[in-house]
Amino acid sequence: xxxxxxxxxxxxxxxxxxxxxxxxxxxxxxxxxxxxxxxxxxxxxxxxxxxxxxxxxxxxxxxxxxxxxxxxxxxxxxxxxxxxxxxxxxxxxxxxxxxxxxxxxxxxxxxxxxxxxxxxxxxxxxxxxxxxxxxxxxxxxxxxxxxxxxxxxxxxxxxxxxxxxxxxxxxxxxxxxxxxxxxxxxxxxxxxxxxxxxxxxxxxxxxxxxxxxxxxxxxxxxxxxxxxxxxxxxxxxxxxxxxxxxxxxxxxxxxxxxxxxxxxxxxxxxxxxxxxxxxxxxxxxxxxxxxxxxxxxxxxxxxxxxxxxxxxxxxxxxxxxxxxxxxxxxxxxxxxxxxxxxxxxxxxxxxxxxxxxxxxxxxxxxxxxxxxxxxxxxxxxxxxxxxxxxxxxxxxxxxxxxxxxxxxxxxxxxxxxxxxxxxxxxxxxxxxxxxxxxxxxxxxxxxxxxxxxxxxxxxxxxxxxxxxxxxxxxxxxxxxxxxxxxxxxxxxxxxxxxxxxxxxxxxxxxxxxxxxxxxxxxxxxxxxxxxxxxxxxxxxxxxxxxxxxxxxxxxxxxxxxxxxxxxxxxxxxxxxxxxxxxxxxxxxxxxxxxxxxxxxxx
Amino acid sequence: xxxxxxxxxxxxxxxxxxxxxxxxxxxxxxxxxxxxxxxxxxxxxxxxxxxxxxxxxxxxxxxxxxxxxxxxxxxxxxxxxxxxxxxxxxxxxxxxxxxxxxxxxxxxxxxxxxxxxxxxxxxxxxxxxxxxxxxxxxxxxxxxxxxxxxxxxxxxxxxxxxxxxxxxxxxxxxxxxxxxxxxxxxxxxxxxxxxxxxxxxxxxxxxxxxxxxxxxxxxxxxxxxxxxxxxxxxxxxxxxxxxxxxxxxxxxxxxxxxxxxxxxxxxxxxxxxxxxxxxxxxxxxxxxxxxxxxxxxxxxxxxxxxxxxxxxxxxxxxxxxxxxxxxxxxxxxxxxxxxxxxxxxxxxxxxxxxxxxxxxxxxxxxxxxxxxxxx
Ligand SMILES: Nc1nc2c(ncn2[C@@H]2O[C@H](COP(=O)(O)OP(=O)(O)OP(=O)(O)O)[C@@H](O)[C@H]2O)c(=O)[nH]1
Ligand code: SF4
Ligand SMILES: [Mg+2]
Numbered sequence: 001x002x003x004x005x006x007x008x009x010x011x012x013x014x015x016x017x018x019x020x021x022x023x024x025x026x027x028x029x030x031x032x033x034x035x036x037x038x039x040x041x042x043x044x045x046x047x048x049x050x051x052x053x054x055x056x057x058x059x060x061x062x063x064x065x066x067x068x069x070x071x072x073x074x075x076x077x078x079x080x081x082x083x084x085x086x087x088x089x090x091x092x093x094x095x096x097x098x099x100x101x102x103x104x105x106x107x108x109x110x111x112x113x114x115x116x117x118x119x120x121x122x123x124x125x126x127x128x129x130x131x132x133x134x135x136x137x138x139x140x141x142x143x144x145x146x147x148x149x150x151x152x153x154x155x156x157x158x159x160x161x162x163x164x165x166x167x168x169x170x171x172x173x174x175x176x177x178x179x180x181x182x183x184x185x186x187x188x189x190x191x192x193x194x195x196x197x198x199x200x201x202x203x204x205x206x207x208x209x210x211x212x213x214x215x216x217x218x219x220x221x222x223x224x225x226x227x228x229x230x231x232x233x234x235x236x237x238x239x240x241x242x243x244x245x246x247x248x249x250x251x252x253x254x255x256x257x258x259x260x261x262x263x264x265x266x267x268x269x270x271x272x273x274x275x276x277x278x279x280x281x282x283x284x285x286x287x288x289x290x291x292x293x294x295x296x297x298x299x300x301x302x303x304x305x306x307x308x309x310x311x312x313x314x315x316x317x318x319x320x321x322x323x324x325x326x327x328x329x330x331x332x333x334x335x336x337x338x339x340x341x342x343x344x345x346x347x348x349x350x351x352x353x354x355x356x357x358x359x360x361x362x363x364x365x366x367x368x369x370x371x372x373x374x375x376x377x378x379x380x381x382x383x384x385x386x387x388x389x390x391x392x393x394x395x396x397x398x399x400x401x402x403x404x405x406x407x408x409x410x411x412x413x414x415x416x417x418x419x420x421x422x423x424x425x426x427x428x429x430x431x432x433x434x435x436x437x438x439x440x441x442x443x444x445x446x447x448x449x450x451x452x453x454x455x456x457x458x459x460x461x462x463x464x465x466x467x468x469x470x471x472x473x474x475x476x477x478x479x480x481x482x483x484x485x486x487x488x489x490x491x492x493x494x495x496x497x498x499x500x501x502x503x504x505x506x507x508x509x510x511x512x513x514x515x516x517x518x519x520x521x522x523x524x525x526x527x528x529x530x531x532x533x534x535x536x537x538x539x540x541x542x543x544x545x546x547x548x549x550x551x552x553x554x555x556x557x558x559x560x561x562x563x564x565x566x567x568x569x570x571x572x573x574x575x576x577x578x579x580x581x582x583x584x585x586x587x588x589x590x591x592x593x594x595x596x597x598x599x600x601x602x
Numbered sequence: 603x604x605x606x607x608x609x610x611x612x613x614x615x616x617x618x619x620x621x622x623x624x625x626x627x628x629x630x631x632x633x634x635x636x637x638x639x640x641x642x643x644x645x646x647x648x649x650x651x652x653x654x655x656x657x658x659x660x661x662x663x664x665x666x667x668x669x670x671x672x673x674x675x676x677x678x679x680x681x682x683x684x685x686x687x688x689x690x691x692x693x694x695x696x697x698x699x700x701x702x703x704x705x706x707x708x709x710x711x712x713x714x715x716x717x718x719x720x721x722x723x724x725x726x727x728x729x730x731x732x733x734x735x736x737x738x739x740x741x742x743x744x745x746x747x748x749x750x751x752x753x754x755x756x757x758x759x760x761x762x763x764x765x766x767x768x769x770x771x772x773x774x775x776x777x778x779x780x781x782x783x784x785x786x787x788x789x790x791x792x793x794x795x796x797x798x799x800x801x802x803x804x805x806x807x808x809x810x811x812x813x814x815x816x817x818x819x820x821x822x823x824x825x826x827x828x829x830x831x832x833x834x835x836x837x838x839x840x841x842x843x844x845x846x847x848x849x850x851x852x853x854x855x856x857x858x859x860x861x862x863x864x865x866x867x868x869x870x871x872x873x874x875x876x877x878x879x880x881x882x883x884x885x886x887x888x889x890x891x892x893x894x895x896x897x898x899x900x901x902x903x904x905x906x907x908x909x910x911x912x913x914x915x916x917x918x919x920x921x922x923x924x925x926x927x928x929x930x931x932x933x934x935x936x937x938x939x940x941x942x943x944x945x946x947x948x949x950x951x952x953x954x955x956x957x958x959x960x961x962x963x964x965x966x967x968x969x970x971x972x973x974x975x976x977x
Pocket of ligand 3: 020021022045055056080081082083
């Protein structure tokens, strides 16, 4: 157990890509958590997807030992957090377990939308915030300007900001010193009954369910009988430890400490994040307030390409949910797609990542239907109001009095040379401008936008028209009535219900045309002609035709080519299996998500 | 049974070529002859006494082989197997004057069919195709060949990037006028790993689009048919009874021995693949007395699929009963009979009395059709 005044708990927060994970690397390396040989880039990003995309999805905790200039050795608990808006809840949990935060700001980019969103969360927790201006090695670094932004936009004093380069190792010692000096030590009472926060939990194939805890009062050790207050269950602790980032088994954890426990728990669903863990015999009187529940905002259907994979999909979704309570799923049945699940996500990136993990880690071929938000349908004849999660389920229009859709308030930061294009984008998406403020060479825009205009490709568009410089954050506000219609797409005369979508009446024709063109490009030629149509009710509003394939034959094939030809055939058939049949047309799986990812320019 | 002998050397590498061909200087002819003999002897031990219907010298450029080596190999084959009286012995040749000078001795060695790589009938196209001969040389080589060998075929590559319908019509008309009893007419295909592949990727030229290539193909079928030398396979045309017997063995999925660098063979339900690189193949011969790199049994299903892939290329179609007998499978185990019904209703194939055939209307879609109907 570490004495309270020798503990510092902090999160690293920042806008996406400002260098949190790289900074974590340097802190781990400098304090000797890993040797140079064991080190890899963004070592805490250990999922394949994190490594490949270079982003953090899951918050990670590491314990570091640091001998400060005062000669004392401190235990630093570092929590690296994701920067992307979809994973903001990971940040909020981590923040709840800490007394302070390192606020990383990219010296060449300055304060961005998630910098603000995360810093405000941190302030809500009464945290001590240490600003770090990172990437000062870049030629485009403007630390002075960024300091000014920190003061003006965030309202934090920036004279104490540490100038650093996580990449080249500049300023790391200053950061460590600042952590010790400025972040308050945790408080807690070793003699009080055990009170610990269940910060996170996940399934580990070797250890079973691993629970990340922050001890508030009392202590936790192996063999102790504990009670999860919210869940009302009792467990026997069989392991106590911490990550360095390698696993280290400890005798016990005391007040202020962060570490993990295992207790022979089989399923993560038995561990509610935010729950209070206490001693079974000597329980605490007051439970912790718990966390705000995260609400999925984007929904889509996931269907196995091969109907026989339904059970496997169900099991895999269950497993994924174990480590990610933020997404939801329930069984769904579609006329064309068969049995599958309607899943809720925190955003499009979250959707994409879950889909990718399913196909990669669980080897499932999936069809993803058009992302949709939850609409409130106000029905006629006193049928009341119903929630519509899936456009395919839309009742007959005569039964609908009106439709309400969710709106968000978006904060956008953009260098002023791109302002015009961004304003146009927001306007095209039915946005209502609430505020516009100039800060330095940049503009902060506050817009109200319908969420359904955002879930498709708003973020991609925003990034592409601002060359990556615009940043974006949002939260949901209220439901408002909208002039919305259901648009269906027909391929070879058959409705592809996975592509049905609810759109604003004025946007329907344009979107229908785009969808038809997209599908035309995405569906390979077949042995016959394929008409593609977009329709509202019975009325066709756009159409395209894919001509029949004329030539598909190998010119030369002799003795030596047989094996090669057979391999090619098998590969093509494998590819065909990944497609979905509609009116005898094979639609590649990628087409479903790609069709929705359309730019306004197409 | 058929015997294929691969000669892996060429004077220069053509930019469209993905065959196992290499440019080497200082080839030790005695070593190569003995190595090929050893490779043949190995196969002979496994198939001794079987009747041999054809031999094919392919490459590379086997017309660069010393005629004595050709003679020795043919002689050896005659000792190992029961050669048919009318055995077909083909050799692939490039139409340079040097090679034409050897035609007579090759004929004496026993070669009775020559397949000449003419490829185009205008100099500009020959340059584009990276060929080292010109039209004049090609035509005189063709003339020498027609005098030296009882049977002569030649190859043309069409569907070249800017070739118009009229260009090809003129060229093909000229080709037909030579009166050979066999013609191989290939559409230019950009194969991975070739120089053309990188040129196309770099945007230096654009291959002909599928619709135009289809028009050229249709024209080719019409013109050859009218000239009495119709297609009997996708790219091969012959007068009656002048088909390449050797290649028919492949397409009818018969057994064939393949010796020499990179040669494939199929014997006793197994595929044999020899070392591709000439040096590696030679080393294998030295070490193990044969050039085999892999020998893998083929499952019944794979045999059925391979038999389809090959057989459906033929105008005559495939005898499904024969495949079923040979593999012990029921037809419904490797074919989607409903799909066959569907596509025969569309007029793209016919299925009568166990004979499955792709129609004239479907032939350009052969690969797609096989994909659709095979399981
Ligand atoms: N030049 C320079 N590049 C840096 C520095 N720190 C990080 N980077 C680079 O910035 C990119 C993003 O770094 P990460 O550490 O993954 O950023 P992050 O904040 O963890 O990103 P998310 O977890 O996705 O929000 C990587 O390409 C890093 O190599 C720095 O000090 N200098
Ligand atoms: S001559 Fe024939 S084998 Fe040799 S490189 Fe040219 S095309 Fe290929
Ligand atoms: Mg990160």
